[in-house]
Amino acid sequence: MFLNRRIWIVLCTLGVAFGVPTEIVESPDSVNSTLEYDSQFCHPLVIGHRGASGYAPEHTLGSYALAALMGADYVEPDLVITKDRRLVARHDNELGLTTDVSLHPEFADRYTNKTIDGKQMSGWFTEDFTLAELKTLRAVERIPNIRPGNSRMDGAFQIPTFQEIIELIKGLESSQNRIIGLYPEIKHSTYFESLGLPMEQLVVDILHSYGYQGSHAPVYIQSFEINNLKRLKRMTGIRLLQLYDSPDMTPFDQIEKENAPTYADMATPEGLAEVAKYAYAVGPDKSYIIPRDAENNLGEPTTFVHDAHEAGLKVHPYTFRAENAFLPTDCRNKMYPNLSSALGNLAAEITAYFNAGIDGLFSDQPDIPVRIRTGCLRNIN
Numbered sequence: 001m002f003l004n005r006r007i008w009i010v011l012c013t014l015g016v017a018f019g020v021p022t023e024i025v026e027s028p029d030s031v032n033s034t035l036e037y038d039s040q041f042c043h044p045l046v047i048g049h050r051g052a053s054g055y056a057p058e059h060t061l062g063s064y065a066l067a068a069l070m071g072a073d074y075v076e077p078d079l080v081i082t083k084d085r086r087l088v089a090r091h092d093n094e095l096g097l098t099t100d101v102s103l104h105p106e107f108a109d110r111y112t113n114k115t116i117d118g119k120q121m122s123g124w125f126t127e128d129f130t131l132a133e134l135k136t137l138r139a140v141e142r143i144p145n146i147r148p149g150n151s152r153m154d155g156a157f158q159i160p161t162f163q164e165i166i167e168l169i170k171g172l173e174s175s176q177n178r179i180i181g182l183y184p185e186i187k188h189s190t191y192f193e194s195l196g197l198p199m200e201q202l203v204v205d206i207l208h209s210y211g212y213q214g215s216h217a218p219v220y221i222q223s224f225e226i227n228n229l230k231r232l233k234r235m236t237g238i239r240l241l242q243l244y245d246s247p248d249m250t251p252f253d254q255i256e257k258e259n260a261p262t263y264a265d266m267a268t269p270e271g272l273a274e275v276a277k278y279a280y281a282v283g284p285d286k287s288y289i290i291p292r293d294a295e296n297n298l299g300e301p302t303t304f305v306h307d308a309h310e311a312g313l314k315v316h317p318y319t320f321r322a323e324n325a326f327l328p329t330d331c332r333n334k335m336y337p338n339l340s341s342a343l344g345n346l347a348a349e350i351t352a353y354f355n356a357g358i359d360g361l362f363s364d365q366p367d368i369p370v371r372i373r374t375g376c377l378r379n380i381n
Contacts, residue, residue: 038218040179041073042376045360046369047183048072049319050091054364057139057150058098059089060157061168068172071370074181074220076362077165080188081197086131087162087206091142093188096123099137100155107133116191117252127195134159146325146341162203166210181218182207185243189228190253200228204236215239215280220316222283225253230278239280241316242266244288267304272311281314281359289317289356297330298349301356309357317353318362320369322346347372 038045048067050058056066064075077089093116095101101110101124110129113122126134139157141150160168162184169180186199193199203221212219214237222241223229229240245251247264254260265271267288275282284304293299308315324332325340331349333342346368353361354373363369 040218041181042370042373043360044354044358044369044373045073045316046071046366046373047074047076047316047360047362048366049076049362049364050078051075052364052366053142053150054147054322055150057141057153057157059091059160060139060153061160061164062153062157064160064165064168065172067366068169068176068180070367072180072366073360074183074218075165075169076183076185077160077162078185078187079162079199079203080126081192081199081202082126082129082131082134084130085197085202087199087202088126088131088134088159089162089165090126090159091187093126093192094121094123095126095129095134095137098139098142099159100140101137104137117188118255127192127197131161146323148341162206166206170210179218181220182212183220183222183241185222186225186228189223189225200232200235204232204238207238208236212238220281225251226278227253233278240278241281241283242275242279243318244282244284246285247288267307269307269310272308272313276311276313279313281316282308283316283318283362286317286320286353286361289315289358290352292328296328298328298352301352305357314359315357316360316362317358320346320350320353320361320363320365322365322368 051063052066052070053063056063067075078091079087080090080093081087101107110124114125135158137159138155140154141147144151173180186203207219217238219238220241221232221238222243224243224245229242232240244263248262250260250262266275288304290301291299305315322343324342324344327344327349332344336342350369361369
């Protein structure tokens, strides 16, 4: 597999800009295909959330490459679908926040209002565009007020397809001589299915076509919904992860059911046992594990990790971010505690979660958890 010249220029530029290493400690010479690939990774696992989105615009080849170069074990693309049934990476199917679509007069008439997962939204939506049309857009930083530095790369990257991401990762595996996993999330499954654009079989077919099959493959497929994960369980042996939103919310595909479970119900020992029937792991909001107190400081750990492990589930919470805007008060930048963009002590927050027994985590700055993992030969110093 050959990466085109432009991608290699991007990788070199990222390496110079961030000082990331170009060599990674060699992984074992051979991999026993009967083992789960996670046995080849350091632990807890580090998942590059939307790539290395703390340093580059999210869901771009640059962001994914940077996460891999920083030593992330997995990179996470959120998947949505186009009018012509192509899977692309965006956190939302609405394009206004993360692309320059508003600057394209040829698409002005695509602006519309929709109800997605019960929420009213206005903007431009991937399902109204062909892939060729999306390729004329360029990615921009989602939160420039918090990450102004990322805006310097506005316009540098296209919206990538799922296949382009896989091919990038395959190329980086070869150049770094190590395994790099994929952690795709299927977004808005019920909504897209209602449009006649189901995503699950497409995701599975693409993964299988690249050789990702069975529970040993370095892949997790994740979703906030339940029914699609149960369908995926019948489609593939690839490991599945149940995401958890706010405790008082109900998975969208369950809302119309009598006695529909909330995520809080799914977090009880009984609920976790039910999840374990179709999922290998759970991805809770990190507050399920260590809630914050009245002063927004880190509180005491709950029993969530213990209960999930008792059910046979791995625990990969989200999302760990270094800016004050996302940190507990006791981990914020001491000199600029009220500046939302200031970088605080993310390492301290992550250490508390490592001590709580988690098996992995999603981070926008994957270099930080990679650096502070202990007893790991692949740590990057």
